[in-house]
Amino acid sequence: MHTRLLLRCIAPICLLLSAGCATTDSHPLQDSIWHVGEERFVDRGELLDILRDTHFIILGEIHDHAGHHRIQAEIIDGLAADGRRPVIAMEMIDSEQDEALAAWLADEEADAAGLGEAVGWEASGWPSWTLYQPIAEAALKHELVLAAASRPRDQVREVARKGLGSLALDEYRRLGLTTALPEAQREALGQRLREAHCDMLPDEALPGMLDAQRLRDAHMARRMRSVDRGDGVVLITGNGHAHTGYGVPWYLQQAGQRSVFSVGLLPVDEDGTAPQDYAVEFDAVWFTGPVRGDQADPCAAFEDSSGDNGGENGEAS
Secondary structure, X not given: OOHHHHOOOOXXXXXXXXXXXXXXXXXXXXXXXXXXXXXEEEOHHHHHHHHHOOOEEEEOOOOOOHHHHHHHHHHHHHHHHOOOOOEEEEEEEEHHHHHHHHHHHHOOOOOHXXXXXXXXXXXXXXXXXXXXXXXXXXXXXXXXXXXXXXXXXXXXXXXXXXXXXXXXXXXXXXXXXXXXXXXXXXXXXXHHHHHHOOOOOOHHHHHHHHHHHHHHHHHHHHHHHHHOOOOOEEEEOOOOOOOOOOOHHHHHHHOOOOOEEEEEEEEOEOOEOOHHHOOOOOOEEEEEOOOOOOOOOHHHHHHHOOOOHHHHHOOOO
């Protein structure tokens, strides 16, 4: 995988959802959708057909890519237009915001623009609420329930410091953490964490980061199951959590859930002209517009910062 595409890219994409939509760019993958298991391209209609029949849907993203949130919103809109009423769970909202979220949902005059303020979004460290607003708009349009998906940050930090052994035994079991990640998948997750931290993560910090990432993935999988009202759940989350080998899909499957499908959203890169040139670690990959030539180096930004969500929570994005 082109490592820096995992970190941040905010290039505009073709807003049409057809895999074959017209574009001024010449990259062969842009706006195409690759079905990983079947090793073939599918169009938007085929992808929606798959998702209609899937109970637990994980939609990945690069957090500050506005186009990715538009695609997520349009997928939600397409599902709801066909009669599905899934709960929309968001990684960016945690259980400490449940009360504020519930109050906002109960307000008949609430609009999508006001959700960010209602849950204290601007103080959360996530990219601007305006990027995520289309998701809330799609949910409101179809009267879908929005739900918090994440564990509070202070609890994630505690596990990063003390390890998963600091959890109460019953919770450890309830989250499905008694099953260890296979070694190859643990190694892959460790490498993903190193890359997400621009290879600046100290070796001694890695075990804690691995445990924190496992906690986040297991918690979101458990949360998807608990908020399900019978018509499934769509999780909005970073591509790292959508990874089929060690992310939320893995924990859902360990819990016996078989109707699970993960869609990664990846910007194209000039050095990758075939799906196999990318880390296609999802059930399907939607290739979006490339990083702009004048885009700031994300690792330079990472080095200059005192820490973002990934740094605080041990997140692979």
